[in-house]
Amino acid sequence: MSDNCIIGRQPILGRNEYLYGYELLFRTTDANEADVQDAGRATANVIINTLASFGIVALLGGRKGFINFDFDMLMDEALELLPREHIVIELLESIEPSPELIERCLYLKQAGFLLALDDHQYSPDFAELYAIVDIIKIDLIQTPLETLPDILEELRKYPCKLLAEKVESLGEFKACHALGFDYFQGYYFARPDILKKKKMDEDATTLLRLMRLLADEAGIDAIELAFRGSPALTYKLLMLVNSVAFGHRHKIQGVRHAIVMTGRVQIKRWIQLALFAADGDDAFDHPLVDMAATRAGLMEQLAFVHPQLQFDEESSERAFMTGILSLMGSIYDIDIRDIIENLNLNEEVAAALLDRSGHYGGLLRVMEHLENLDMCTASAELAAIGINPNVLPEIQLRAFDWRKSG
Numbered sequence: 315m316s317d318n319c320i321i322g323r324q325p326i327l328g329r330n331e332y333l334y335g336y337e338l339l340f341r342t343t344d345a346n347e348a349d350v351q352d353a354g355r356a357t358a359n360v361i362i363n364t365l366a367s368f369g370i371v372a373l374l375g376g377r378k379g380f381i382n383f384d385f386d387m388l389m390d391e392a393l394e395l396l397p398r399e400h401i402v403i404e405l406l407e408s409i410e411p412s413p414e415l416i417e418r419c420l421y422l423k424q425a426g427f428l429l430a431l432d433d434h435q436y437s438p439d440f441a442e443l444y445a446i447v448d449i450i451k452i453d454l455i456q457t458p459l460e461t462l463p464d465i466l467e468e469l470r471k472y473p474c475k476l477l478a479e480k481v482e483s484l485g486e487f488k489a490c491h492a493l494g495f496d497y498f499q500g501y502y503f504a505r506p507d508i509l510k511k512k513k514m515d516e517d518a519t520t521l522l523r524l525m526r527l528l529a530d531e532a533g534i535d536a537i538e539l540a541f542r543g544s545p546a547l548t549y550k551l552l553m554l555v556n557s558v559a560f561g562h563r564h565k566i567q568g569v570r571h572a573i574v575m576t577g578r579v580q581i582k583r584w585i586q587l588a589l590f591a592a593d594g595d596d597a598f599d600h601p602l603v604d605m606a607a608t609r610a611g612l613m614e615q616l617a618f619v620h621p622q623l624q625f626d627e628e629s630s631e632r633a634f635m636t637g638i639l640s641l642m643g644s645i646y647d648i649d650i651r652d653i654i655e656n657l658n659l660n661e662e663v664a665a666a667l668l669d670r671s672g673h674y675g676g677l678l679r680v681m682e683h684l685e686n687l688d689m690c691t692a693s694a695e696l697a698a699i700g701i702n703p704n705v706l707p708e709i710q711l712r713a714f715d716w717r718k719s720g
Contacts, residue, residue: 326380326477326499334497335378335402378402382432385409389418395580398426402449407433411440419446433479436465444472449497451477459489466493520544521585528582537581538570545606548638551576552657554584565660568631569638605685610637611713612684613677619709621700622673629673635659636666636674637681673699 322339380402387393388405403422409415419429423446430449431440435456444450450469457465469476478490481500490498524540541548548569555572566572573581614634623629639657643650654664666674676699683692693703 324499325503326378326497327503328497329491329495331498331503333377335380336374337380337404337499374400376400378428380404380430382406385415389414392584393422394425395584396427402428402430404430404432404451405447407431407435411443416442416446419443430477436468444469444474447474449475449477451479451499452495454478454480454482454486454490454500459486462490462493520547524585525582528578528585534570534573537573537578541569541573542610542634542638543607545610545638545642548635549642549653551581552639552659554580555658566635566658567628567660568635570631571628606638606641608713609640609681609685610634612710613637613674613681615709615713616677616680616696616701619701619705620673620677632660632663633674633677636663636678639663639667640678640681 323336324339325333326335326337328334377400379400381396382404383393384406385408388403388409393403405419423429428449429447430451431443431447432451433453433456434440434450435453452462452465466476475496476494477497477499478486478495479499481487481490481498481502483502486500487498487502520540520543524537527536527540541551551569551572552566555566555575566575576584611634613636614630617623617630617633620629623633639653639659642648642653650667654667659667662672662674665671666678669675670679676695680692680695680699683689683695693706696703696706
């Protein structure tokens with residue numbers, strides 16, 4: 315099993331060979347091959363990686379993302395976690411027409427999703443579905459070129475676009491272009507890219523605890539505490555905010571703010587997918603994960619006694635988030651500049667992470683001195699800030715207590 319989050323991305327082009335979107339493909343290794351033993355789990359992995367590992371903006375660049383769904387995943391409400399303005403739902407060829415399917419597709423269409431039929435072979439049995447979907451993908455391997463004119467004559471009775479997939483030669487592209495196909499996909503244009511990021515495994519215990527809290531309608535304090543115990547989940551929550559709230563203008567102030575922005579329903583759907591996508595491996599074990607959580611708790615407590623921060627209600631949130639994110643680069647091999655670029659962070663938090671400047675940067679410097687057992691420099695930094703170093707033991711106890719209560 316790879317230590318990376320891996321996703322395949324194959325371009326889909328328009329008639330003028332402009333980039334219309336990408337099909338997002340499940341991958342388990344760097345070998346650019348799919349090992350799909352469970353279509354639902356494969357889809358869940360693609361969704362999780364799209365939203366919370368890579369981020370919708372970085373992955374799609376404002377273009378459409380096509381994702382495959384089998385019947386069970388199509389019917390799951392977790393699908394609605396996806397940003398509908400960016401995602402095209404592909405119905406796998408294994409799906410058969412039924413009243414239940416038609417009802418679900420009409421609902422998704424009215425909700426704003428685009429729908430596509432994947433690897434499709436024309437059949438009159440799909441007539442009702444043809445009237446609903448936006449795109450029909452015709453597989454050139456399964457459908458010979460000489461049969462296409464008659465098939466397209468039937469499909470043009472419906473208001474959908476046509477996509478030629480598995481286009482593997484210039485001749486096939488020219489033939490399909492002449493027949494009036496709207497979109498094109500295949501090895502003739504490009505094989506799928508393989509995108510990788512260091513995997514940030516979620517602790518299944520934390521995910522299950524979050525599911526239970528949400529099911530019990532727990533207060534935001536309890537939900538926030540569960541997130542705070544996991545730097546990986548906190549980082550992915552921030553990525554999720556930027557994916558499901560694409561274009562949101564508000565800077566993220568902290569974990570609680572991110573939870574409110576995302577909403578309980580969306581968080582619940584994300585956790586369901588994360589549990590479903592899990593491969594059963596042990597959670598990623600790294601000593602710096604514990605250090606990040608401890609650092610964040612201590613910075614939060616220091617903000618409460620900081621002369622310039624203690625009267626700002628959101629300062630403790632920002633201090634905590636600064637501490638959590640400050641070790642992401644070391645833990646997960648992520649450049650801190652990428653974190654700042656991908657997350658819509660408060661400017662002061664971003665400055666602290668980048669060059670240890672500002673009030674939160676000062677607290678971060680104190681933490682680094684403490685972790686290096688340089689108590690003299692840490693005390694001098696605290697005194698310069700206006701915090702009496704003698705309060706540090708009590709503050710450290712309070713910081714450790716929040717972890718025990720989680």
